[in-house]
Amino acid sequence: MGNWFGCCGNAQDDDYWNVTHRKIGSDNPDWMSKLQNPDRLSLAGISIPGTHDTMARTTFFQCAWCQSLSLPDQLLTGIRYLDLRCRYYRNDLLIYHGCCYQDSSLRGCLLEMKTFLRTENSRNECLLVRVKRDDDVHDGNPRLENREFCELFRLILGQVNDEENNLFWLEENIPTLDVARGKIVILRNFDRQPEDEVPLGIPYGTLRIEDNYAQNSYSQRFEYTRNHLLLAQEENNLPDLFLTHSSAVICKMCPPRESARRLNPMLYNFINEQGGRLGIIAMDYPGPGLIKRIIQNNLFS
Structure with a gap:
């Protein structure tokens, strides 16, 4: 992408967000094959x-x-x-x-x-x-x-x-x-x-979906994401498939990359303190550390 996004500064932490390449050593090609009890595990019960x-x-x-x-x-x-x-x-x-x-x-x-x-x-x-x-x-x-x-x-x-x-x-x-x-x-x-x-x-x-992307601030946007993820954990025994978005449109001058730079660290820190089913999390520019942390929220054999 070069330096096209001048507004994004230098906070290029590839644990949180990806810029131009796949980080060496960050692959997870077979993580689903290692989950516990696949014969009883609904896709709705996985953090994806x-x-x-x-x-x-x-x-x-x-x-x-x-x-x-x-x-x-x-x-x-x-x-x-x-x-x-x-x-x-x-x-x-x-x-x-x-x-x-x-x-x-x-x-x-x-x-x-x-x-x-x-x-x-x-x-x-x-x-x-x-x-x-x-x-x-x-x-x-x-x-x-x-x-x-x-x-x-x-x-x-x-x-x-x-x-x-x-x-x-x-x-x-x-x-x-x-x-x-x-x-x-x-x-x-x-x-x-x-x-x-x-x-x-x-x-x-039929999915339980959160996608309130248009907000006035990043903190306000993340509150919707956070609350929906908490709901997915609270209703862990229900068969519903949860889908939570972390993307945002805060202003027309802020591209998705800038929103990801702000929101992905918030998401990483929140998930790092949680345990249990999160459902699907749909992200912009997710970095390898963030992807790995979501995967680790599952139970492995």
Whole structure:
């Protein structure tokens, strides 16, 4: 990224946030394979590091970047929740952040995830992937009907799936870890036809979600994050899948990198004092220390 973000100062602590590269020795390619009681452990009971706007890192407008690491590098560092925003274009679903095309497609992202899950070290991992339909902004492309969008989505999954047809979890219930191993668990953030009886993933709206990103101060923003994480711990016996965002928009002049520089240390320090289920935490520019600390909030065999 160079020195484009002059407002970010010199506080480049890569324990908290990532700038341009994956830190040597920080990989966690197989951490899920070591969790206790996978046959009884619901995915809702795991503390899972994730990225918000996973692919927002390639547009010319760097103020719209939310990550610095490539998708394969994110997976190697231990990220297991991915956030993909799709828009229809010429019989394909491309990845966007707002109006900015991210030089990637849903098919391409899923293929990279498949490669990760089929490697020896990572075959017992699973990935939770939010697929959001994000084509409400008028850009001259025709907007597909729900039925057409679902058909295209199924077509892309079929093109990516393996010969055993075993890569995707498309049921609407939350599986246990042993059932989800080696799979991409789809969190469906788009509508499907009411009469369509074939599931297309866990409905995103059934998650317990915190995403109050627009606040007046970083401390105010973090209070929402903190309270939701505490709720996830207090309601540890419930089957709900919690998703907490740590991203923020404090002012139009502060890019996501600046918000991550401020908020990620707060998040790290808070998690360092906690124990128990946190659910999914979706972050901008998460550093290896922060990712590791979330992973360590689980019980290992």
